[in-house]
Amino acid sequence: MPSQPSKALETFPNPEPSRDYTIRIRIPEFTCLCPVTGQPDFATLHLEYVPEQRCVELKSLKQYVWSYRDEGAFHEAVTNRIVDDIANAIAPRFVRLTSEFNVRGGIYTTVVAERRAPGWTPATPVTLP
Amino acid sequence: MPSQPSKALETFPNPEPSRDYTIRIRIPEFTCLCPVTGQPDFATLHLEYVPEQRCVELKSLKQYVWSYRDEGAFHEAVTNRIVDDIANAIAPRFVRLTSEFNVRGGIYTTVVAERRAPGWTPATPVTLP
Amino acid sequence: MPSQPSKALETFPNPEPSRDYTIRIRIPEFTCLCPVTGQPDFATLHLEYVPEQRCVELKSLKQYVWSYRDEGAFHEAVTNRIVDDIANAIAPRFVRLTSEFNVRGGIYTTVVAERRAPGWTPATPVTLP
Amino acid sequence: MPSQPSKALETFPNPEPSRDYTIRIRIPEFTCLCPVTGQPDFATLHLEYVPEQRCVELKSLKQYVWSYRDEGAFHEAVTNRIVDDIANAIAPRFVRLTSEFNVRGGIYTTVVAERRAPGWTPATPVTLP
Amino acid sequence: MPSQPSKALETFPNPEPSRDYTIRIRIPEFTCLCPVTGQPDFATLHLEYVPEQRCVELKSLKQYVWSYRDEGAFHEAVTNRIVDDIANAIAPRFVRLTSEFNVRGGIYTTVVAERRAPGWTPATPVTLP
Amino acid sequence: MPSQPSKALETFPNPEPSRDYTIRIRIPEFTCLCPVTGQPDFATLHLEYVPEQRCVELKSLKQYVWSYRDEGAFHEAVTNRIVDDIANAIAPRFVRLTSEFNVRGGIYTTVVAERRAPGWTPATPVTLP
Amino acid sequence: MPSQPSKALETFPNPEPSRDYTIRIRIPEFTCLCPVTGQPDFATLHLEYVPEQRCVELKSLKQYVWSYRDEGAFHEAVTNRIVDDIANAIAPRFVRLTSEFNVRGGIYTTVVAERRAPGWTPATPVTLP
Amino acid sequence: MPSQPSKALETFPNPEPSRDYTIRIRIPEFTCLCPVTGQPDFATLHLEYVPEQRCVELKSLKQYVWSYRDEGAFHEAVTNRIVDDIANAIAPRFVRLTSEFNVRGGIYTTVVAERRAPGWTPATPVTLP
Amino acid sequence: MPSQPSKALETFPNPEPSRDYTIRIRIPEFTCLCPVTGQPDFATLHLEYVPEQRCVELKSLKQYVWSYRDEGAFHEAVTNRIVDDIANAIAPRFVRLTSEFNVRGGIYTTVVAERRAPGWTPATPVTLP
Amino acid sequence: MPSQPSKALETFPNPEPSRDYTIRIRIPEFTCLCPVTGQPDFATLHLEYVPEQRCVELKSLKQYVWSYRDEGAFHEAVTNRIVDDIANAIAPRFVRLTSEFNVRGGIYTTVVAERRAPGWTPATPVTLP
Ligand SMILES: [Ca+2]
Ligand SMILES: [Ca+2]
Ligand SMILES: [Ca+2]
Ligand SMILES: [Ca+2]
Ligand SMILES: [Ca+2]
Ligand SMILES: [Ca+2]
Ligand SMILES: [Ca+2]
Ligand SMILES: [Ca+2]
Ligand SMILES: [Ca+2]
Ligand SMILES: [Ca+2]
Ligand SMILES: [Ca+2]
Ligand SMILES: [Ca+2]
Ligand SMILES: [Ca+2]
Ligand SMILES: [Ca+2]
Ligand SMILES: [Ca+2]
Ligand SMILES: [Ca+2]
Incomplete structure (x- = not known):
């Protein structure tokens, strides 16, 4: 059965909830x-x-x-909506979405939105030389 | 009706004023x-x-x-003027403009100016590993 | 005295007319x-x-x-015109112009036009390994 | 009036039909x-x-x-169809279409098709050193 | 039903057998x-x-x-075998396989093999400027 | 005797345990x-x-x-498992693993996990201009 | 009148002394x-x-x-001298010079020197996500 | 038993002597x-x-x-010697060696030498569009 | 007289000991x-x-x-030894050595070691926008 | 004794005059x-x-x-002069010089000149797939 477009985001259990780690996803x-x-x-x-x-x-x-293929969407609003939909679906400790739009009228636009769980603080980053 | 050059900057309502997020625009x-x-x-x-x-x-x-196509403009002054015009038009929490000029006399010049709303402080950045 | 825009192309004598050689110029x-x-x-x-x-x-x-700064010009026509103007000014053995236009409407256009002097044939290229 | 998707290709007169020249278009x-x-x-x-x-x-x-946004299309067939549609619309001396598809199943596919007008022969290319 | 590894290559009818065109596939x-x-x-x-x-x-x-995941294979032999398997499966007018192996012992090896159908000759390439 | 796949990680004594330093390893x-x-x-x-x-x-x-060549493994779980196996084998002051997976379904996924020895704090990084 | 080499650095008034901003210059x-x-x-x-x-x-x-074209100069000393000359000419809030020298004896050398006005402190950088 | 430096080049039988194909090796x-x-x-x-x-x-x-680690060798001579040694060891239909030397005295040198078996002619290359 | 390999590191007086500055050297x-x-x-x-x-x-x-050309050396140990030799030769305020080794067994290794003079603290870096 | 600028080009005997091979030199x-x-x-x-x-x-x-450091030289003339000086010094079978000048007035210029010994013909290049 072929898959269909859907606003419903499915999830699975975090295999390592005992520690903070990063999942990074690029969707071109x-x-x-x-x-x-x-x-x-x-x-x-x-x-x-x-x-x-x-x-x-x-x-x-x-x-x-x-x-989103057949929906109208402004750059700023859709970035904020997607980050909200993901936050609502998985209630992450932290989530950031960067939407890098193709050039229009000679102008390149990128929008970046974040959500942080109340009370969550990132560990101090370890910057190795 | 064809568009015209104009110093008047039009604006629209921020769709997500409840949180800080970034809009990044490149104009080559x-x-x-x-x-x-x-x-x-x-x-x-x-x-x-x-x-x-x-x-x-x-x-x-x-x-x-x-x-600006028919106006005289020095690199340092025009960068500061544009950031002011944008700040005046939208009163942002923060704005930064980087003007990367083409080489002249074998020398490449870039000017960077910022404006910050009084009392606004950026959230501590989350640096994920 | 500051310089002015001008359709008049000035020239100078070829210092080595006894042989074919290439002059390549990029104008961004x-x-x-x-x-x-x-x-x-x-x-x-x-x-x-x-x-x-x-x-x-x-x-x-x-x-x-x-x-050309204040002139209207179609991509295809202006490329052919410039190559003709240069050919008329210096009557070269061969001239090629490649105009690489910035993206418009999500589409990138490049136009390439050439003029060859009657009777001129390029030497067989030497392709060294 | 906003534009619409359409299979009808509009054309304009070639401003320089007296010589062969190249028009190169990239559509990402x-x-x-x-x-x-x-x-x-x-x-x-x-x-x-x-x-x-x-x-x-x-x-x-x-x-x-x-x-093509709402049409089903195989990589090989659609590349050949588009090159035919363009050839039918403008009857060019020569046309080549390269379709570079995004990765599917870990495999990257590109298809290249050409049409040449009967009797047309390209000039011997001038390869300057 | 999940797919399985298999030496059997499936094929489909060429949608445009009336002309030569190129299909290019990269498999990392x-x-x-x-x-x-x-x-x-x-x-x-x-x-x-x-x-x-x-x-x-x-x-x-x-x-x-x-x-090939569980098979032993020398660089030179496997490249020639794969090009033969593909030639046997689709009897193409022309096929070329380039195998770019990862570094071993500080040495990078690439092998390139071709098969050409008897009697097939490529059209003279059109090299547009 | 040819080597074999093995989950057993062998180790050797740190030649400079008196100070923190970084070992960085890329495995493509x-x-x-x-x-x-x-x-x-x-x-x-x-x-x-x-x-x-x-x-x-x-x-x-x-x-x-x-x-891992013949084992099933989810991206998130296997990254956390490997960092644990390495931490168990060498009990490092700090370890970070970044797993950059190849594209699947048009989506690129990277997972990053870390382990820090209890009580270990990195020296303040020296950022030279 | 053609220009001449000269150790005298000319200056012009800062058009925006009311705020800190950056001027970045590359001289190849x-x-x-x-x-x-x-x-x-x-x-x-x-x-x-x-x-x-x-x-x-x-x-x-x-x-x-x-x-400097006809002067002898060591890498470390000349970088420090130039940053001093610029600091003496314009008394900036901050100045940094990075001299990236061409390879000599298979070794590439870069020297970086800074001067900071007494009492000047940079604003906390705004790092937008 | 650890390997040793040696001028003796070992060989193995070509698995596909029935056709011309390319083996390309990079040794940094x-x-x-x-x-x-x-x-x-x-x-x-x-x-x-x-x-x-x-x-x-x-x-x-x-x-x-x-x-070659402990031998003196001029760029031009050593490139010609290596291509000869390889030709003597395997008597190939064709061999080319490109030696790209690191910069010395601000000058980058590359030497390219070839050997062709008497009577061997390469097939006309197939240049697919 | 040709130069010789030698573990003896020669030094010269710092031309600007009155301030911290960076010397960066790349040795391929x-x-x-x-x-x-x-x-x-x-x-x-x-x-x-x-x-x-x-x-x-x-x-x-x-x-x-x-x-080091004729000496045996492990990646981790030799990086720590070189940084010690340099520290012993010039007693710098700070020194860092990054050794980026060529791939071995499909694995790329880099080792980074530092030495800091007792009591030396780097100035807070100035990060210009 | 330090070296001096000099128009005298010294030469050494070609170690392999029995065949054509390429020497390629880049001087930045x-x-x-x-x-x-x-x-x-x-x-x-x-x-x-x-x-x-x-x-x-x-x-x-x-x-x-x-x-050339203290000499005036036009781009076109100096490229032709240098190729002549080299041809006069070593009487090569073939020589080509490409001079890639830095940008001036927003324009990048490159000049390419060649000299071929009378009667010399390059071998047909072997283009391996
Ligand atoms: Ca983009
Ligand atoms: Ca620029
Ligand atoms: Ca531009
Ligand atoms: Ca462009
Ligand atoms: Ca795309
Ligand atoms: Ca692609
Ligand atoms: Ca690979
Ligand atoms: Ca490779
Ligand atoms: Ca990836
Ligand atoms: Ca990969
Ligand atoms: Ca330079
Ligand atoms: Ca450099
Ligand atoms: Ca190397
Ligand atoms: Ca090199
Ligand atoms: Ca490396
Ligand atoms: Ca240049």
Whole structure:
């Protein structure tokens, strides 16, 4: 049975909830429609998060991204919406989404939004020389 | 009706004023005139800001950039002027402009200016490993 | 006295007319206006030629390129016009112009035009391993 | 009036039919559907042609590319179809289309098809050192 | 039903047998075993061919590549074998395989093999400027 | 005697236990099986650690990596398992593992996990201009 | 009147002394003589500063760099001298010079020196995600 | 038993003598001594050949390259000597060696030598679009 | 008189001991022997230091690096030894050595060691936007 | 005794006059003076030749390049002069010089000149797949 576009994000249990670690995902095939002109827009999404109890299932994430194909979406609003949808689905310790849109009118736009769980603080990063 | 160069920057409401997020814009087609020789200068502008109540409308930003085409402008002064114009138009929490000028006389010049809203402090950055 | 935009191309005598050799020139700062919308267009010009009796003087070439700043010009037509203007100015053995325009509407366009002096044949290229 | 997807390719008169020259166009935003799974496919199209009496109008080319957004298309067949559509629209001296598809199943596929006008022969290329 | 490794290459009818065109495939995930040490070897395969009546089906090609995972194979011999297997499966007008192996003992090895159908001659390439 | 895949990690004494220093190891040839489909997965592993009394022996590390070739492994779980195995083998002051998996379904995934010895604090990094 | 090499650095008033901003200058054409062998040395200079009341005039900076063409200069000493000369000419809030010398004897050397105005402290950098 | 440097090149039978194919080998770790100063020289060797009855065994090739470590060798002479030694060892249809030496005195030198078996002619290359 | 390999590091007086500054040196031509197999190893060394009263003389540093050519050396131990030798020779405020070894067994290893003078603290870095 | 700039090119006997082979030399440190403004110009020279009885000695070539440091030279003329000087010094079968000058007035210029010995014909190049 072929898969379908869907706003429902499926999840699976975090295999290592005892510690903070990073999951970084790059999705070069986001496309939606410009709400003003109706023409297609394209972007590469960069998602990174620290899971709490659940992780995002990748096939489901692909169907979620696919669900924007026929929707109108402004750059700033859609980035904030996606980060919210992911945060609602997996309640991560931290999540950041970077949407890098293709050039329009000679101008390149990127939007970056984050959500942080209340009370969560990242460990001090270890910067090895 | 074709668009025109214009110093008037149009704006739209920030769709997510409840949190800090980043809008990053690259404009490779800035051109003005050298005030000393009258010859064309060229630069790539890199704009990044954290919106408060308003965002910069992109078509209007393109017309704004266009408006420098027939004006004389020194590298240092024009960078500071543009960051001020944007700050005046949208009163952002933070804005930074990097103007990367093409080589002149074998020398490459870049100017970087910022404006920060009084009382605004950036969240401690989360540096994931 | 500051220089001015000008369609007049100045030349100087080829210092080595006794043999074929190549002069290759890259000009990243071509800008004209779109004849349909009136908005600025940008391109990098790549010029290469084998001189006969005259070479293109570089300062004059810069002023020539500058002269398109306020003119409307289609990509295909302007590339053919510039190669003709250069051919008329220096009557080279061979000249090729590649105009690499900036992206418009998500599409990147490059136009390449050549002129060859009647009766001129390039030497068989020596391809060293 | 916003533009629409359309298989109709508009053209304009070649401004320099008296000589062979090259028009090279890169379109990074082609997307269609996989006829087997129904999932989106993505490609960058590289088009290059030598015009005869007509050239492809760029805005119309964008709408033509857009028209594949909701169609199923195999890599090999769609590349051959597009090169035929362009050949039928402008009857060029020569046209080549390179479709560089995004990775699927760990495999990257590119398809290249050409059409040559009967009786047309390219000039011997001039390879300058 | 999950797929399995298999030496059987499936094919589909060439959608455009009336003309020569190129299908180019990059497979970065080839792995086999060194016949001398039994240790894993890795390579990127580059396949390009001009189809006659049949094309290689991609999912089947992936299973074919997978079938080498537990086999011992010398660089030179396996490259020649794969090009033969593909030639036997689709009887192409032309096929070339480039196997780019990972470094071993500080030495990087690449092997390139071709098969050409009897009587087939490539069209003179069109080299546009 | 040829080497064999093995989960046993051999170690050797740290030649400089008196100070913190960094050992950084890149392994481009990790491969395991997808637990869902049984198909091969591929990754580049980036390991960096500050040794305490023992260092990882490289030939043994290669055999350890090899031992995953016929095992099913999820991206998130296997990254956490490997960092634990290394931590158990050498009890380092600090260890970080970055697993950069090849694209699957158009999506690129990277997982980063760390372990820090209780009571160990990195020296303040010296950032020279 | 042609310009001349000169150790005199000309300056102009900082157009925006009310705030800290960055001026970054790259000069790929520094050359001096090796004091030991008398042979030419070459370097790329990277200058960055935060102006106080004066900025460095670019044409004068080019003449200043030119003035080293016939002078002997050691890598470490000349970097410190140039940063002092610039600091003396414009009394900046901060200045840093990075001299990246061409390879000599198979060894690549870079020297970085800074000067900070007494009492000046940089604003905490805003690191946007 | 550890391997030793050796001028003796071992070979193995060409597994596919029935057709021409290419073996391409990159060796980034060649080092010898400058005959004038006695100081070490370094180069990357690029070897490509079409085998006849024998191929070069890689471990033996590594030992052969190693054998130059304590020998004085001029760039031009050593490149010609190595290509001769390989030709003598395997009597290939064609062999080419490119020695890319590290910079000395600010000058980068590369030497390329070939040997062709008497009577051997390469097939006309197939240049796919 | 030709130079010789030597463990003796010569130094010269720091021309600017009144302030901290950085000297950064890249040496792509380090080679030693593997203590286990006797085969050559290769690395690029990256040295950076803040001088106190003495700087490392470059010709002497080249001879020092050369002195490892016939010595057996483990990656971790030799990096720590070299940083100690340099620290003993010039007693710098700070020194860091990064040894980036060539791939062995499909694994790339880099080792980074530092020495800091007792009581020395780096100035807070100035990070200009 | 330190070396001096000199127009005298020293040579040494070609160690392999029995066959054609290529010597390729890159010199990134050419500098002369602009005959119009007196200001320094910079270029990278790319020299490639097929020797007959003599080769260019590298130290002497460095001194030759150095000899232009205080001379005025036009781009086109100096490229033709240098190729003539080299041809006169070593009478090669073939020599080509490519002078890639640094940007001036926003324009990048490269000049390529060749000399071929009367009666010499290059072997048909072997293009391996
Ligand atoms: Ca894309
Ligand atoms: Ca983009
Ligand atoms: Ca620039
Ligand atoms: Ca530009
Ligand atoms: Ca472009
Ligand atoms: Ca692609
Ligand atoms: Ca690989
Ligand atoms: Ca490789
Ligand atoms: Ca990846
Ligand atoms: Ca990979
Ligand atoms: Ca330079
Ligand atoms: Ca350098
Ligand atoms: Ca090396
Ligand atoms: Ca080199
Ligand atoms: Ca390395
Ligand atoms: Ca250049």
